[in-house]
Amino acid sequence: MAGATNEDIWDAIFGSGCFMYSWWVSSESLKSGKIWEEEVSVENPYDDVPPVLRRLVTSAKIRKACKEMAADETLRQSLRKECRHLLYNADELDMDAVDADAVLQWVVFDGEIVYG
Numbered sequence: 001m002a003g004a005t006n007e008d009i010w011d012a013i014f015g016s017g018c019f020m021y022s023w024w025v026s027s028e029s030l031k032s033g034k035i036w037e038e039e040v041s042v043e044n045p046y047d048d049v050p051p052v053l054r055r056l057v058t059s060a061k062i063r064k065a066c067k068e069m070a071a072d073e074t075l076r077q078s079l080r081k082e083c084r085h086l087l088y089n090a091d092e093l094d095m096d097a098v099d100a101d102a103v104l105q106w107v108v109f110d111g112e113i114v115y116g
Helices: 005-013 059-071 077-088 097-108
Strands: 026-027 039-041 052-059
Touching: 005 059, 005 077, 005 097, 039 097, 052 059, 052 097, 059 077, 059 097, 077 097
Parallel strands: none
Antiparallel strands: 026 039, 039 052
């Protein structure tokens, strides 16, 4: 059993269809060689100024979020399980759009799931 590679993470999160949700404004890949980054824009849930927040998402930030989420007993069991798969058992990783959206929100909103 091994954790997810950068490619596994990108497939699971950015290939999930989570950007179908209206709060995600845009996503731009900044991948270059061994650097895996994505700039995402999301509606600002806290204030109208600015109306859109831009955040840099990296595989390290996603791993950190999954580690925190896997330990958070207030979250759905299925979400926690997928986070554990991403960290420790990539062969079992099967993240859907709902779970990927939650992970991305956790990253961009500093440990919160604001939408959905």
